[in-house]
Amino acid sequence: MLPADISAYGYLVDRVINISIGGIIIVGVISFAILIYMLIAFSKSKNPHPLSEVPPLLKKVVLIDYVMIIFDILLLVISSYAWFFFFIRPTDKIKKEIVQKGEDYIEVRVIGRQYFWTFHYPGKDGRFGTADDFKLGNLMIVPQDTNVFVEIESKDVLHSFFIPSARMKYDAIPGRKTHLWFKLVEAGEYEIVCAELCGAMHYNMKAVLRVVPKNEFKNWLEQPYNFAERKNLIQEVKMR
Amino acid sequence: MEHHEESFITKYIFSKDHKTIGKQYLITGIVMAIFGGVLAGLFRINLAEPGFLTHEQYNALVTYHGAIMFFWVAMPILLGGFGNILIPLMIGARDMAFPTLNMISYWTFFLSTVILVLSMFVPGGGFAGGWTIYPPLSANPQSFMGAQLGTVLFLLAIALEFASMLMGGVNFVTTIFVMRAKGLSFMRLPIFIWMQLVASALFLFSVTPLIAGAIMLLMDILLGTHFFRVEAQKVGDPVLWQHLFWFFGHPEVYVILFPALGILYEIFTTYARRPVFSYKTVVYSTIVAGVLSFVVWAHHQFVAGINPISAMAFSVTTILISIPFSMQLVVLGLTLAGGSIRFTPAFLFGVSAFAMFIIGGLTGLPLGAVAADVYFHDTYFVVAHFHYTVFTIAVLSTIAGVYHWFPKMFGKRINDTFGKIHAILTLIFYNGFAFPAFFLGMAGHPRRYYTALELGYLQKYQWVHEIMTISALLLIITQVVFLFVFFYTIFAGKEEKEPNPWKSTTLEWLTPSPPPHLNWGNFAPIVENEPYEYAKNGKDQDYIPQGRLVKIKQKEPSAHH
Structure with missing residues (x-):
């Protein structure tokens, strides 16, 4: 979907895009699967009376919160790296590096x-x-x-x-x-x-x-x- | 209190009864929703068939669509409508703390609506600089199509709308603090009330900088000052406006999000017959998210000239705020676990809203990650993301609420079969227009473009615009049909005299439908239980109401202090 990358460092941005989109697709698909399972398993026709306790296996769904925290940290690290590379480093410093590299x-x-x-x-x-x-x-x-x-x-x-x-x-x-x-x-x-x-x-x-x-x-x-x-x-x- | 006969005018027009005011807000909001939707339909036709509108018309319609959906649909329906109707009923009060202020609040809002609609038709045309009103485009009449009168009226309408919501906010906070029924402690409040409380507080704290900014902007337009305008030697700062706007604008998103989530908690518990999975998590994560919402605003400005180091800091807070929301959505979802779900229209809308919030919330992450936002900023990805959040708030959640509380509000019931078809069609057509926008955003399609055909790399995506337009038009037609059914049911629908048709626990279901003036007649509610005592599986019923009505000995107390 992204237009072809013509730049030397665009891959740093693409990496953040790919990891973030890939991550949310995984979390999203899992969430939707759990939701659809619950809608079927706990419909009135399948389960005429509500249970007094949440089934223990479903309680584990709160693990999604921890997965999200880890994913957030990962995302922040790679995103901050790219941002630092392009925008935080002073221009003078970048120019000096470029000259040193012979570019x-x-x-x-x-x-x-x-x-x-x-x-x-x-x-x-x-x-x-x-x-x-x-x-x-x-x-x-x-x-x-x-x-x-x-x-x-x-x-x-x-x-x-x-x-x-x-x-x-x-x-x-x-x-x-x-x-x-x-x-x-x-x-x-x-x-x-x-x-x-x-x-x-x-x-x-x-x-x-x-x-x-x-x-x-x-x-x-x-x-x-x-x-x-x-x-x-x-x-x-x-x-x- | 003696039973004085009320005239038509004091009963239905200049009423101080919170329920009537709430219905006025609700109906004005629904009519404006259809209006804002039709505007969207018109500019969507232009995106499929460029040339349908002029450039000025296109920009003006985009601007008004955004402003209307935020300020004249989401806020009046969720706060003015549901807030007014439900807060006193759910906390067992007889009316709002300040009934007269409440009436003034609605009529100020009504005036703002009239001015807004008028501003579209004044000479020079309506304001067309985007609902975020970024100067210098909005501040320099010569840079912008000469729509000066339209711009001034637009700003005036927004200012009046904020004034109206401020009156409402003061009323909501006071009422929730001082007028709760006996036994209703804060940790027993229905979640909907918590959400209204936090939302009102956020609004009261955040709106002031924007009002100051709006006055500065008006001075730039009318008096030629240079707060935001830049001319030769006189250098104002356009970015200052963005700070003032988004310092309000981001909490504002949660001002409408929280009541919408509140509606979903009431609906999920009622129709799944289960208590909220973790009440305390909801309350605390709402407060945390509310506080955090004050320190995320500059994520709208990552590439707008702010210091790159502070951009990184705002990226951290933005990603951080996803944590309380992921907790909320997990709790909301697990409320279904072990339940016995009734697939009523309200539940179908509620669960669609929940599912769409998952998409809306997750797609905020690529935007909050500052490096990915360099690419996504101001593209259709942003458009898709906020339609998955704001459309869900302003349309799916509110319609869920309308189906749920319609019997209480009007003593009638919307046809169930119609409601189910309505829910399914809405979900399909909504995704048909909103989901493709993610792909356009990935392809680098900038927002607010009259057409994409001018750009070589986007021409091949024109068919996507066509699908989006067809879906959007079908969505609007569906909602217009709903509008007719809504009014038809109010006047000629099936009676629903059962006070508690959904077997719900909270206090509002104890009183007759529609509730009498001052809500509880010669009774007063007292609260004895937690708000969501479902799954009790007793002999006659599977729930325990939160409270009961006790007869009061003395004369009926007056709501007018």
Whole structure:
């Protein structure tokens, strides 16, 4: 049911999803089985007079409470681990680790407006606020196997930057900057959507996420779209 | 007290009798339930056949559906309706502690209902920013379709509704504390009364921040302040609203959940002919869950810009709160063990509600686990989860209660065969529209989308929306038929003069149906037993009533102090 995971670390989220859904299906099926058994065994036709004591075997059903406590603890541990990995560790520390591991990273600023996304790139020099900065509308291009640090903000109302294929989501809030970090490993085109009600056209606030091989991205940075091309591109994306 | 003749107006309209006020709440709530259901039907048609509504209409209907089902259906029926009718009867009182306040409470609620419905039709259209009213969308008229008047009236209606429920809450708590019959100690209270008590306390403690927030929001809209709005240099904080809203909003869920669970305990014991499996567990776990409900609110905001460490803390409390509820559901379920179950309509609705609560409760866990919520937040998984809890509360449990107490309330009885068909169809159609939403949520379908056809990865799920729409429409038709049967039975149904048709133990079944003004005539109830003395297998009957009526010597006391 989940869309295919294209990210390097999405499996951490998927693990929490799978364990939690798997666990509740097991507990749910057991509970329903016990309930249906009781409805049949203790219907008036099968059992015309109520028993004065609960059958001893059924008293053991309270064990479900203990099972739930153990399951809750397990869930909290794996969930907290993933949350720590993505959101609690300071960005600086993550960046340092990435450099130590010999990996690359890029930074992108995402701005949400009713009803489109704008993506600001620092350009070839990798620094914002220089002459080679450029921006794309409703199209995010990121290199494959590269860590992406996203800074999200909103210019009007609340939005939520959601990449289902990367299991990542964070709200865009006016007056604040929020952050996401991910690394995408599968090249291709995917969708970015808005997950927080932002007005009449909320459902139509979407962008294309294009994951390209590293060298292609590098070539593209050398010569990003000129303005006219970018405009066509935006049109093209809008037509989709 | 002399027997003065009451006019039609004081008896049926501006009545101070808790039973009449309760019925007024109940009927207003049921009519609003059908209204809110029809709104849902309309936007569900749009989800199956996009283009049926405009974008503005779609958003407005989604908004009103949510607000109505919470504030104009669940609260008035469970607290205003069942609370008012049953609290004095179950604790052996003659009326509420403050009958006049009670009357004002209903008419404030009625006014709020009128304003709410009006706000949908004012120029500019109804409010369309979601029932959670998140600013800046709700606070910035220019950012939002110009529905300023609609927004102001919507907020006003909500404020009046809260004022009305506050009056009710004060009344409930006072009545339960001071007007219990002789011998009715706290640990002998029927569980329904415990649930009403805890629910009222939660409401009284939690609603104040939201009222403050609503005033700030109104000032943002009307006076141009910047509590929640953000403009160039003037930086308000939209997240502040979310804190104020959910600090109220999460206890609010239990304000309606507890009375619904209370109804299920009364129904399970009566029809299974067994005492509650563990009375004390229920009382203490309810109180614990009530206290915990004040420290879980930010689980609605895991990815909304709160400090990630506090998000983790809220994840812990959220998972923690599942423990008292799993205890409750185990106790409720084991109440059936060893019983002799009568499959009446009330029981069928009750047991459906119980089964659906299991699904609703369990599916809260993936949402409470903070890392999984990164994916599930604001998707249809959330929609499915809260329909398995709130629909169960507001519809299944309340209809169970209606079938159970209908003879007491009206002295009539709804046709049993109709009731059974009603229960089975409701359960089928309900799952037909709610369960597929879990799959949509897994697929990453965001909430409050006019259509999913704009997104490539969701287009293949359009057929799921079609199934959901068909089921939802059938569900609404079923309930409309029920509405007709409900009114038909009140006016022309089969009489049920037996005061205790279900052989139930609690005090309300001692008095005639419908109970006379001041409930007990020249008698007064005294309590001698625990609330659920079933499975006694005596010679004539298998239960011992909680109390008995004794004749009072002096003149009938007045309820009006």
